[in-house]
Amino acid sequence: MFARLGLPKEVTDPARIRQEYKRIALEVHPDKCALAEATKAFQLLSEAFDVLYDRESQKDYLNGLGAAPVVRKNKKRKQWWDQRSWAEIERELRKKEEEEIKLRKAFIQNRSTQFQDRKLLNVLQKALSVCRILDERNQVADNMLWKGIISDSSSIEEKSALVGIEDPKQRLEDCIGYLRQNYFHCVFCGTSYNDEKDLNKNCPGAFEADH
Numbered sequence: 001m002f003a004r005l006g007l008p009k010e011v012t013d014p015a016r017i018r019q020e021y022k023r024i025a026l027e028v029h030p031d032k033c034a035l036a037e038a039t040k041a042f043q044l045l046s047e048a049f050d051v052l053y054d055r056e057s058q059k060d061y062l063n064g065l066g067a068a069p070v071v072r073k074n075k076k077r078k079q080w081w082d083q084r085s086w087a088e089i090e091r092e093l094r095k096k097e098e099e100e101i102k103l104r105k106a107f108i109q110n111r112s113t114q115f116q117d118r119k120l121l122n123v124l125q126k127a128l129s130v131c132r133i134l135d136e137r138n139q140v141a142d143n144m145l146w147k148g149i150i151s152d153s154s155s156i157e158e159k160s161a162l163v164g165i166e167d168p169k170q171r172l173e174d175c176i177g178y179l180r181q182n183y184f185h186c187v188f189c190g191t192s193y194n195d196e197k198d199l200n201k202n203c204p205g206a207f208e209a210d211h
């Protein structure tokens with residue numbers, strides 16, 4: 001199947017599959033080629049494209065190579081490439097490309113959300129640790145902000161406790177507010193100011209974006 005597209009027998013970027021398909025199809029599509037064999041050639045090419053057009057189906061195909069060939073049912077079913085004009089084939093290819101771009105966007109979006117979450121938890125851990133240290137220095141024995149989450153020594157349990165916080169963003173905001181109000185401390189400046197005036201004058205703002 002890969003050979004029909006002129007490609008080596010290995011998992012290949014779907015964009016490359018589509019590109020090669022289009023390149024060869026332009027030569028053998030009955031609209032483009034008057035030879036009697038054109039229809040058959042286009043059919044074989046399109047079959048290969050159908051089997052290989054995404055990574056999952058490529059893997060299925062490569063894994064099944066050693067196995068007995070699957071008997072194709074629905075032989076009579078009309079295939080998407082049957083008796084279509086070149087304009088329709090092009091439209092079909094564009095549709096597939098758009099689907100692929102949508103999938104890729106969703107994938108990138110998901111990855112960046114995960115990254116944001118990790119970053120938020122790191123800042124939250126830092127803020128809660130500072131909060132506990134300052135509380136203890138000021139004889140505040142426990143505080144709902146960090147109680148049960150930040151133990152004396154930083155340990156692995158903290159991470160899992162952090163992940164269990166229902167609304168980490170809210171907790172971070174609460175902690176930032178608490179530190180500023182009670183200790184004139186800014187998590188992002190990484191320092192405690194002398195008083196409210198000093199804090200307001202020298203810290204650019206309560207949010208990370210201000211820094």
Ligand SMILES: [Zn+2]
Pocket residue numbers: 186187188189190203204205211
């Ligand atoms: Zn600051």
